[in-house]
Amino acid sequence: MARGVFLVVAYLSLLAFPSRSENPNPINATAYDKLQDGGFPIGLLPAGVVAYSLNRTSGDFSVDLGGECRVTLPPDNYLASYSKRVTGNLVAGRISALDGIQVRAFFRWWSITGIRSSGEDIVFEVGPASAKYPSRNFDQSLDCEGHNPRTASS
Numbered sequence: 001m002a003r004g005v006f007l008v009v010a011y012l013s014l015l016a017f018p019s020r021s022e023n024p025n026p027i028n029a030t031a032y033d034k035l036q037d038g039g040f041p042i043g044l045l046p047a048g049v050v051a052y053s054l055n056r057t058s059g060d061f062s063v064d065l066g067g068e069c070r071v072t073l074p075p076d077n078y079l080a081s082y083s084k085r086v087t088g089n090l091v092a093g094r095i096s097a098l099d100g101i102q103v104r105a106f107f108r109w110w111s112i113t114g115i116r117s118s119g120e121d122i123v124f125e126v127g128p129a130s131a132k133y134p135s136r137n138f139d140q141s142l143d144c145e146g147h148n149p150r151t152a153s154s
């Protein structure tokens with residue numbers, strides 16, 4: 001019974017929001033869905049989000065990755081490090097007060113403090129500096145590197 005009601009609600013949701021029908025389950029939205037709702041590609045987060053929260057009023061969010069995570073970002077192969085928990089503020093087209101994402105460049109780690117969506121591009125802010133990349137570079141969430149011991153090569 002409860003399951004039937006749930007399915008009806010899900011169906012009605014699809015009718016009510018046809019533009020979001022590419023989302024396989026509109027009721028159980030994920031952190032990746034929220035990113036897309038905010039105008040960002042899902043690849044800004046690595047695969048493996050275990051929990052998240054978003055205050056819809058303030059835009060404050062927190063994302064739990066279950067552990068520290070490193071990925072190599074295209075196209076320039078910057079090494080990026082995600083803390084176990086990433087926090088910030090998400091409003092349409094803009095992530096600010098970001099904490100928990102660092103990139104390795106010029107022999108040191110830089111904290112990404114904000115991310116903006118600008119047309120077809122994504123702008124990463126590192127304090128007063130910024131770098132722009134095509135949004136399509138981040139269409140996929142990357143798996144965290146180094147989850148397996150080095151010796152376990154395949």
Ligand SMILES: *[C@@H]1O[C@H](CO)[C@@H](O)[C@H](O)[C@H]1NC(C)=O
Binds near residue numbers: 028
């Ligand atoms: C959403 O779906 C995932 C995977 O099916 C599940 O683990 C999670 O508990 C669900 N979350 C909610 C809020 O229903």
Ligand SMILES: *[C@@H]1O[C@H](CO)[C@@H](O)[C@H](O)[C@H]1NC(C)=O
Binds near residue numbers: 055056057058059
């Ligand atoms: C969400 O943000 C609003 C505005 O800042 C605040 O009043 C409210 O307490 C927050 N809700 C939660 C659940 O933290």
